[in-house]
Amino acid sequence: MATADYTRRIIHIDMDAFYASIEQRDYPELKGKPIAVGGGGSRGVVATASYEARKYGVHSAMSGFRARQLCPQLIFVPTRFDVYKEVSQQVRAIFETYTDLIEPLSLDEAYLDITINKKNIALATEVAESIMQEVLERTQLTCSAGVSYCKFIAKIASDMKKPNGMTVIRPHQALPFLEQLSVKKFHGVGKVTAEKMFHLGLKTGGDLKKLTKLELAQRFGKVGGFYYNIVRGIDNRPVNNKRIRKSLAVERTFREDLSTFEEIVETLEPIIRKFFERLSIANNFGRTITLKLKTSDFQIMTRSLSKEYYVTSLAEIRAIAHELLRDNIDSFEKIRLIGLTASNLQKQGEVPGIGYQLKFDFDAFKEL
Ligand code: DCP
Ligand code: MG
Numbered sequence: 601m602a603t604a605d606y607t608r609r610i611i612h613i614d615m616d617a618f619y620a621s622i623e624q625r626d627y628p629e630l631k632g633k634p635i636a637v638g639g640g641g642s643r644g645v646v647a648t649a650s651y652e653a654r655k656y657g658v659h660s661a662m663s664g665f666r667a668r669q670l671c672p673q674l675i676f677v678p679t680r681f682d683v684y685k686e687v688s689q690q691v692r693a694i695f696e697t698y699t700d701l702i703e704p705l706s707l708d709e710a711y712l713d714i715t716i717n718k719k720n721i722a723l724a725t726e727v728a729e730s731i732m733q734e735v736l737e738r739t740q741l742t743c744s745a746g747v748s749y750c751k752f753i754a755k756i757a758s759d760m761k762k763p764n765g766m767t768v769i770r771p772h773q774a775l776p777f778l779e780q781l782s783v784k785k786f787h788g789v790g791k792v793t794a795e796k797m798f799h800l801g802l803k804t805g806g807d808l809k810k811l812t813k814l815e816l817a818q819r820f821g822k823v824g825g826f827y828y829n830i831v832r833g834i835d836n837r838p839v840n841n842k843r844i845r846k847s848l849a850v851e852r853t854f855r856e857d858l859s860t861f862e863e864i865v866e867t868l869e870p871i872i873r874k875f876f877e878r879l880s881i882a883n884n885f886g887r888t889i890t891l892k893l894k895t896s897d898f899q900i901m902t903r904s905l906s907k908e909y910y911v912t913s914l915a916e917i918r919a920i921a922h923e924l925l926r927d928n929i930d931s932f933e934k935i936r937l938i939g940l941t942a943s944n945l946q947k948q949g950e951v952p953g954i955g956y957q958l959k960f961d962f963d964a965f966k967e968l
Pocket of ligand 1: 616619620660661709
């Protein structure tokens with residue numbers, strides 16, 4: 601039986617309304633206004649919204665159409681990935697003055713293991729405060745921090761006092777904290793899994809804790825074992841600064857099964873766009889594109905197409921995805937998940953893990 605390692609000091613840092621804050625910083629006329637980054641076009645999806653816009657219910661992954669309905673005065677601003685990347689590198693440089701054990705999860709968030717830190721600061725909270733201060737000075741942007749002994753809790757904690765807030769969960773607070781924690785907040789539990797859990801009467805960590813390891817595995821597959829340990833405060837995953845990226849994937853599960861080509865093509869569009877966006881941010885395209893489909897009876901089908909060159913245009917990625925779908929449309933009746941993966945990437949090895957857990961807004965997509 602595994603036990604928790606309470607000796608580590610892990611910080612999770614996450615920038616506040618990242619793209620939107622950068623736009624407001626660089627275009628002062630946008631300060632204090634409800635803005636959405638991305639989502640301006642007829643089929644566009646909002647990448648993120650300023651805190652002023654969030655008051656109206658506008659959020660990441662929502663269709664621009666829906667966002668405009670909720671907040672008619674919303675200002676749509678185009679994305680500027682190069683600038684977001686540059687800021688990300690500035691923040692990263694600050695982290696590096698504290699520790700080399702840094703694991704980026706996306707442009708705007710990272711885990712830091714500061715158990716031993718280069719500045720010999722004894723208190724993890726002091727390290728977090730100091731990082732927040734330096735990020736603000738260097739970039740004029742705020743971030744939030746979660747401090748704990750493991751990655752899982754640090755990540756949840758960083759979200760609790762946003763914006764510009766720090767939350768510390770000490771080892772003796774971990775178990776009661778996890779007991780009351782809504783499963784919706786569990787990193788790795790998407791909207792569909794959370795709904796499934798709700799139907800099973802599993803609303804909090806405490807509810808999950810009542811199930812045996814076997815029961816969790818039967819209900820949730822492999823990740824069940826992870827939940828079993830997590831609700832007991834056991835997460836000994838190291839902060840991994842050498843994550844090697846071999847592929848980059850975006851996928852989405854649906855509430856309702858899809859069957860016709862037209863239906864699937866329509867639902868595929870925001871996935872294609874997100875996929876292209878992530879490849880662009882990573883500046884790392886692949887020669888091979890794979891379409892993954894999970895049928896309503898849980899069979900997984902993958903179909904790939906490889907080129908002699910790196911596929912770097914949105915139009916070509918879309919054409920390949922459509923071709924793979926068209927060629928296989930007769931192989932299944934109904935599907936419940938679609939994903940796209942790029943492999944044989946341009947850059948392999950020391951590419952930071954750029955993948956954030958994508959939380960799609962299913963209702964928004966229905967309206968597209
Ligand atoms: N992003 C995106 N699509 C999503 C989620 C996020 O393009 N579905 C982009 C835009 C965000 C950035 O990634 O600015 C960081 O994502 P976060 O989830 O950390 O969201 P924010 O930083 O915008 O807001 P918060 O203050 O809640 O962290
Ligand atoms: Mg953020």
